[in-house]
Amino acid sequence: MASIDISNIRKSYGIHPVLHGIDLEIKDGEFVVLVGPSGCGKSTLLRMIAGLEAVTDGEIRIAGKRVNDLAPKDRDIAMVFQSYALYPHMSVAKNMSYSLRLRKTAKEKIASVVASAAGKLGLDPLMERRPKALSGGQRQRVAMGRAIVREPKAFLFDEPLSNLDARLREQMRAEIKKLHQDLGATSIYVTHDQIEAMTLADRIVAMHGGIIQQVGSPLELYDNPANLFVAGFIGSPGMNFFEGRYMASGETANFALTGGMALPLGGTANLADGSRATLGIRPEHVALGAEGLDVLKATVDLVEPTGFGIIVHLKLGPVAFKAFTLDRRFLGMHGEVNVRLPVGNLHFFDEAGRKV
Amino acid sequence: MDSLAARSGSRRDQRPLKKRLADASAPYLYSAPALILIVTVMLVPLVLGISYAFRDIQLLNPFSGGFIGLDHFKTLSQDQNFYRALKNTLWWTGWSVLLQFIFGLILALLLDKPFYGRAIVQALVFLPWAVPSFLAGLNWAWLFNPVVGPIPHWLFALGLMSEPSNILSDPHLSMWGPIIANVWWGIPFFAITLLAALQAIPRDLYEAASIDGAGPVQRFLSITLPFLAPTIAITVLLRTVWISNFADLIIVMTNGGPADRSQIVASYIFTQAFKRLDFGYASAIALVLLVLLITYSMLIVILRQWLLSKD
């Protein structure tokens, strides 16, 4: 196990830049999730750490040692691929022991390590099968087994669960987390699925367009997103955004929505009077059926029951937004409804999209 | 119900014999044209050819053509030239296939790596395959000829030859001329098929292996080779049958000479048929070659079945 330090990493394919200076320090034993939309450069960053892509500029250190020019086999890391990349002509046991056999580990040691990994992952009855005779979930386990037998310095995962169905994904997610609790190995996990990121990570690294947007614990990113991108990316259903203008008036302020309505804000925000801004609020913070002077009248567009709760699609004038509630009274709702946007739950973003 | 069954039964009885015959033979009549075509095109020549082996057929002798039983085979069993041709066939086929395969594999591995101008190089590499075999034979015959070709002079300059002579007229070396030409001509076949197989190997397997700690040689042995194995098996098998029957280059370059030293069975058949005009004897040799190749193919098929069942 080891720490991984990434400083000012850049990557270009030809003249086409993909990563624009990534800085990240991963502590020994930490579980870090790189999350972001498809094409933002997560895999590229992970593959550079693995040694599968050349580093254009910057430095990668594993356990304090610079590895930029080290071949993948000399970096002592293990990787789980999205496609699993199992060796099709080898049995499960051979797949798992391949790295140990290459290192000329003693036969008895290999047998015991592989058996214990197989036990951990529930692979015992499958050891003599070929990968093509396994289900998706079993292949995924074999890929994990292949990684853990080596006790590497770090584990790298590139969207390891995206080829599984929803139920299996949930189950494997929990197993990966448990495995990390048992082994305590430094792990970097790439995903585009924010739920995976939220549930697995000690720390989330949100990426967009080859730039780190925010680094923090899952709840930090959820409660206190640094910018519009993170606010919109984390959370499902996603945060509601209202464009408008911030209007200060002494001790209080209004938010003039584009479209005419004005939201009275209880206090003031750190914005210049009259400046354009975006207001954000998570659907579960929208209070439906509220009473009082500061309520707004919204029209119900659509009601989506998820079983667990209800997603209500609303309109405030021309502006669409969503509310999430556990209260089943709202299931049959239509027409107009009173909503309140509690001031304490509002997020403001300036014109550049930064949180204020 | 009863009456219905009786009625349908009586109706079947009432169907005229002619109609029943026509109905029964309809499928055969429909497929007859295709069957007749296949039989005439494939079987008749085969049977005729085989029948020649048991007849005395000499083009220059109008009185030949009679059935002579196994006489040709008796002669054949004592024909030293035939045994030498048989040995030469093994030599010719073995070295040609082996060298074509090795160079083809190396070429395929080189072409599998991306580099600038790869598309053009790929096209050029496959060029020899498009050259007609007779042209290739002529070309190489000239290259080996000290009067017009450079190769003997190069070999002499390198000290590999005591004087610039033609290896095609050297009884001990003449076989190597056509083998070299054949290797040149046949490399693209292996390169094309092996390259296609190489490109079908998922790249992430190599990545997984290199992370697992495998160097280039280990990756080749534990990923590339297992993936290529089926293609290697099938192409080597195909080429073995093909090359052992392939007399064009030998006919053009050495004509089996000097003194039948570079004769393989296929070229010996050609010589018997078209030089000595003894079609009967040529057919008898061809029949022996056919039996040998069928035996070889059967062995391979059995081997394949065994390997598949073991898997």
Ligand SMILES: Nc1ncnc2c1ncn2[C@@H]1O[C@H](COP(=O)(O)OP(=O)(O)O)[C@@H](O)[C@H]1O
């Ligand atoms: N081998 C490559 N050659 C050129 N461009 C590439 C290559 N690999 C990835 N890219 C580009 O780099 C960007 C980031 O890719 P990637 O890291 O795979 O994204 P992610 O994993 O976040 O979905 C994409 O725009 C992709 O098109």
Ligand SMILES: [Mg+2]
């Ligand atoms: Mg990716």
